[in-house]
Amino acid sequence: MNDLDHEWLRRTRDLLEASTQALDAETLSRLNRARQAALASRRRRLAPMWGGFAVAGASAMALALAIGLQRPPPEPASTPASLESPAAISTGDDGDDDLLAADDLEFFEDLDFYQWLDSEGLAPAPSAPNPGRPL
C-alpha cells in the first residue's frame, strides 16, 4: 500500500508543517527555554560524576606522590653501597642491579689477591678468571 503517498496526505503534511511555522514568538521562546532546561538538567546530572572523577584522580596522584616521598632517596651512583650489602641487590628496583651477581662480588673482594698474582706472572688465562677457585 502506499496510502501515505496520496496527494491529500501530502497536503495534510504541508498544512501541519505550516502550522508549526505559524507558532508565535512567545511559544517559540517557551520551547527554547524548555529545551535549554532539559539540556541543563543533563549537564547538572553529569557534573557530579565528572567532579567525582577529578577528585578520584587527584587523590590517586596525591597518594602516589606521598608514597614516592616516603621512599629513601637513591644512593649516589658513585657509591657502591650495594657491595656492602649484597643481599640488597636482589631487592632493588633498578634493573641494572642484576648485573652484579654474588660471585662477581667475591672477585672484587679478592681483587688485591688477583693483582698480586698478575704481578707475579701467575695469573690464569685472562678470558676466564674464576674468583671462586684461586690458583
Next chain:
Amino acid sequence: MSTGDLVESTEVDLDRFLRNVERRALRMAELGCGQRDAAFDLVQDAMLAFVRRYAERPPAEWAPLFHRVLDNRLTDWHRRQNVRGRWMFSFFHDDDDGDPLESVVDEAEPGPLGRLAGDQAGAVLDTALRALPLRQRQAFLLRVWEGLDVGATAIAMRCSEGSVKTHLSRALSRLRDRLGEFQ
C-alpha cells in the same frame, strides 16, 4: 576526542534533535489535548524525561524514544482528565462505533484536496484530527507527519506493529470520511 568533548558533542546533537522535533511535538500534543498550555507542559516534561533517560542512547533511536515519552505523557494526561471528569469522548469512543451518516456520500463534497485547499484548511484539518481517537491520531501523526516507520511507531506507541497498522488504517479511513470521499 576526549570524554569531555564527547559529552559536548552529544549535547550539540541533542540540541539539534530537540530543536528539530519540538514544534511538531507541541502541535501533536495540542491536537491530543486541545490546549496550548497543557500541550506545552507535556512537551516540556517529555523533553526533560527524554534527556534524563535516553540522551546517552544512539541518536538513531532518539526519535521513537522521544515520541514514546511524549505519547506516555499524553496518555497520562487523558487518564487524569478522565479521573477529573473532563474527558474527551473520542479517547474512549470505540473505534468500531461510527455515525451512520458518515457513510453517506455527499455528491457536493469537494473531496479532501478541496477541503484542504481553502483558507480554512488548517482549521478543517485540526478538527478532523482532533475527532480521531487518541491511538489512531498518534499512529497517523507519527507515520504520516513525523515519518517514523512502522517499527519505530510501534516503539513510540508501546504496541505491536500490527496494532500500528490497524490504528493507521482506521485513521486514514476516518479522515477520508471526514475530509470527503477521496478519489
